Amino acid sequence: MKKYLWPSVKLTLLLVVLLGGLYPLFIAAVAKMAPGAGDGIKVTHNGRVVGYENIAQKFSDDKYFQPRPSTVDYNAAGSGGSNKAAGNPDYLKTVQERIDSFMVHNPDVKRENIPAELVTASASGLDPHLTPAAAYVQVPRVAKLRGISAGKLKQLIDANTQGPLMGLFGLSTVNVLKLNIALDDMK
């Protein structure tokens, strides 16, 4: 083993410099040309940065569309999910509470029309998207509070829906932050 020790040490040092140093520096340098310049893509509204495009933020006001529940309370200094098992009684109680709360805030919606993604926590706690169904179901509430017709809101959601990749792969998604910005811009 002794014979291999010094070559191992020297090889390790050289590779640490190459793989831990030069490689990420090169990527960071090229990333300057990418959208967001390697810092993540941010969204500006009325001249101020209001968030990262891909990081969900809290909208406690019922006048806004709300993102999926978060176990880290939308605090992007960390991330994570509930890790609750499908049949965990405490977890099912939490889901029941979310359903009840949703029914209180959205009295016009029937229980069987609530999509599961609105009462289950996302994996990262920062899921920036809703499915179109989870956005539509919030339309009556937002329409009533803002005095905008439901039809217009549906059009707004459709305009902010991103279809599957090339129309073929994956799901349709609605970015909640962008949708709410468009909503504020409506008047």
Place this chain on the structure above:
Amino acid sequence: MTTEISGVIATYGITLLLAWPLSRYIVKVFRGDRTWSDFMSPLERFIFKISGINPAEEMNWKQHMKALLTINLVWFVYAFFALFFQDKLPLNPDGNPGQSADLAFNTAISFMVNCNLQHYSGETGVTYFTQLFVLAFLQFVSAATGIAALIVVFKAMKEKTTTKLGNFWDIFLKTITRILLPISIVIALIFVFNGMPASYAGKEAIVTMQGDTVNVSHGPVAGFVAIKHLGTNGGGWFGANSAHPLENPNYVTWMTEMVAQVLIPIAMVFALGMFIQRRKFAMVIFGIMTIGMICLLVPSMQQEMAGNPAIAHMGIQQATGAMEGKEVRFGAAATGYWSTVTTIISTGSVCGWHDSTMPMTGMMQLLGMMLNCFYGGCGVGILNYYIFIIIAVFISGLMVGRTPEFMGHKLEAREVKIAAIITLLSPFLILAGTALSSWVLSHYPDANWAVKPSAWLNNPGYHGFSEMLYEYTSSNANNGSGFEGLGDGNVFWNVSTGFVLILGRFLPIIGPVAIAGLMASKKYIPESAGTLKTDSLTFGAMTFAVIIILTALSYFPALALGPIAEYFSL
């Protein structure tokens, strides 16, 4: 729903389309043919010169293993001290603390053995220095270690009679300079142009639409995530791994990460056939591995897309499936596919939490890691499959009453003993570990650790047992995913899984290399009418049967107590 499934099929298809040319290239690199990447050779010569290595010196299998173990030991010492003292090192913009001794022990081993079990959260538990100079570095070299060991076995299978099996340093370094580094750069560039961060800035304070201030973690993520997948490592930059919207921003990055992690494992199977010039042999192996994957994949996707029956009882729509612990931009089908692939190969990254998947999906994940040979991790997947082949050759030999032979060499007691020990090692480590933790949990619930045993489990009942079983299964398979609800950030889990990680890594590498090395040094026996044909479909089916029977016998009782019981109680 159909676009969800077409996304999965397209992703697998792209993997195959890329794996084929990559395998041809890999064979050229290790045969020493001319390739486009020869411009790297001055760099390689420079590195060898400084390190005092003669890359032309031929090694036998024992010398290979000595070199491999020595350099791994160096990595462990380096990683341990860097993690322990990371608060005193540069590149720590968020001011994160140093790791405790037991956590640094676990993290250093875990990344050294290509597992990436993470008993910390990336945002708070490590610094940019340790993420890049320790963890990303280990992600490269641990993958190269596995591939180098496999190439030794390739060489041993190819030659008639030899003890000279190439030079470890040469194979190891070329794996990095010719394969891992160039492909990682391409992948990382795809990532940054899809919005993944790559700069060295610390947390950024953002004032949200409604006026809250949120500190958003980011950093040089893209390069890390590229090798994380290409090298089947799986350790995430962020706590939420590839579910985090900055570690996996959209469907394009999802597909890229998905292709990247299974690309080399599949390419190595194709490369096997070309390298030893037995293409049919490799294609049969590929077929068996693919059938194995599909057997685990179909129930996983079906269960996740069908949704959680307990939530269905509440009268809620689950058009998008079981969404707890999943992200909308990926959906249930894609997350189910990822969970299967990440467990059969030893990546262990996640794009949705395994702890919250349905009981049967959880069982498929556990089985994927228990089998650990359907494609498998970089290099080591085929080494694991090789052990099953040896067992299958031995049993077939007994069944037809002939001396078993494989690749023109007699298979004798010594080789079969090694194979048997390696086969028994996995169930021993997994089941003994789970038994130990269950015992501690029931006898010392109030032991004074960072997380008390009574608080270990995030879920009651059968699923709680599965959380412990999963942790040891993942450690032994060097996988790194977890039922992450488990409170594993304390001395018991750090130390016990640390030992499982080491044994589960190096013995299954040394075993196959030893068998191949011993066989290659024996007299070559030309094929005759009496030789067992190891490239036939019959033999493929035989190997498959051996795999299924051994796994079922070893693990059925434990699975019955965990996911099977949970399924019937839901």
